[in-house]
Amino acid sequence: MLVGVIVLFPKLENAKYIKNILIRNGVDVIAVHTSAAQAILTTETMEEGLIICGYRFRDMMYNELRDYLPDSFEMLLVVSQAHWDECDDNRVVKMAMPIKAFDLMQTVQTLLDSLERRKRRRKQKPRVRSEEDKKAISRAKEILMESHDMSEEEAHRYLQKKSMDSGTNLVEMARMVLDMYMGIVKI
DSSP, X not given: OEEEEEEEOSSHHHHHHHHHHHHHTTOOEEEEESSHHHHHXXXXXXXXXXXXXXXXXXXXXXXXXXXXXOTTEEEEEXXXXXXXXXXXOTTSEXXXXXXXXXXXXXXXXXXHHHHHXXXXXXXXXXXXXXXXXXXXXXHHHHHHHHHHTOOXXXXXXXXXXXXXXXXXXXXXXXXXXXXXXXXXXXX
């Protein structure tokens, strides 16, 4: 899955102008579109991202597009003063036209940093293990405690170390211990 920026304006030359500013400043632009439907299709291949867009497209308005976007997407709306007051969606960041390259890049960088922070928080959330996984870990620790005279803490540290050394997760390592033990018992 990709993470990046989509530029969406009804006039292709406006979209290319924004894209060129972004690329010159090191921002990865995934796609440039002139219709919201195209942008929606592109988001389906992405995990998260930023859409920089105008107010109205040939197939819908910016707020309708926002409703179709996953929560993992930010939207930067570039809007004229004539439509500024109409744009009061708190899920959208606005910039007034005409835009300055420096202001655009500061805003884009702030939004991309926000996406990156959210991504890190999601990755740091501890995974919830199923009851079956918990039982496998617990049973593997019991086996290690009985067969190697370890405390529960030592057995847990042993599983953790072996899982890190082998590049597997804790549940997989516990299952390997169980498989090995079951193989010995069956003989």
